[in-house]
Amino acid sequence: MSATLDKAKKEGRVLVYGTVEPNEFEGWAAAFEKKYPGIKVEFQRRYVPGTPPPMAKAIMDESAAGKETADVVIVAVPPLLQFKGLGLLAKAKLKEASAYKEAVRQSEGYWFPLVSIPMVQAYNPQTVAKKDLPKTAMDLTDAKWRAAIVSHDLTVGTLGAFWVASMRPVFGEAKYQQFVKGLAANQVKLYPLYDSVVDSVTSDETKIALTVLLHDFLKAKKAKRSIERLKLKDVPLMMTYNAIAKTTRGSHPAAADLLIDFLLSKAGQKLVGSTYLRIPVRKGTGAPYSLEKFIGAEKFKLYPNKEMAATQADSIASLARLFKKP
Secondary structure, X not given: XXXXXXXXXXXXXXXXXEXXXXXXXXXXXXXXXXXXXXXXXXXXXXXXXXXXXXXXXXXXXXXXOOOOOOOEEEEEXXXXXXXXXXXXXXXXXXXXXXXXXXXXXXXXXXXEEEEEEEEEEEEOOOOOOHHHOOOOHHHXXXXXXXXXXXXXXXXXXXXXXXXXXXXXXXXXXXXXXXXXXHHXXXXXXXXOOHXXXXXXXXXXXXXXXXXXXXXXXXXXXXXXXXXXXXXXOOOOEEEEEEEEXXXXXXXXXXXXXXXXXXXXXXXXXXXXXXXXXXXXXXXXXXXOOOHHHHHOOOOEEEOOOHHHOOOHHHHHHXXXXXXXXO
């Protein structure tokens, strides 16, 4: 660590591109800078929906032009698969990695879990009576829900598409194919931003939201917006992560290692879990927000997962074709 620290101090800064809110990251950066004076953190919020993700394209373009680019990225796991495929991620060997179960971190060290992201379904209780709620996934394919369902964009190969793809091994092939074709026939409304999914269902543009990030759902509830969680009998709570990774194109690699290790530490994860409605991955931090507080003993499945591996590429490609606008 002393060698890394010496190198990081010489580098003097670390540049981060991420999807978290700047005001959320601000406190994390301030704590890091306090612990490691002389190393400044710059954060830029960038977006990822797309193929290739716009954030990834920016890194490639800046690097090709000889410009400074991100040393670290904070992105949900599904888009990071594209980053890795583009050769943008560097392996990192970090002290704090051993505190995380192998099931939640990338086995080779290309990325590490930072924030827990459960995905839930929701509905507008002012427009859908409890007696009319769908009870299973296949109920969503009923024609009465035509143009009444909203989802994160399923054509761009990011979080929403991976959530739907994760249902393939859960449902089995026949049911999965019937499900996605039924959704397509029902003209699901698609948005590239997760906030827009919540806005759509709470504004009565649509009635059911298929892919809602739990923290966005909780924010909407606390703001007294018209939204409730929809639990379908055959759909488990699915969990992914906002993960942190080191890039191959950054010019401050030691500072990148130091920042990632800090945010994975118990102190760093307590900072994450002290940020409004953000859920740390590491257990035992003593943070005010935790997974147990929000979902109790409810079981969940991680995604992407090994069960998806055999069909993942086909699922993502077929969803892009199926839901692409004419």
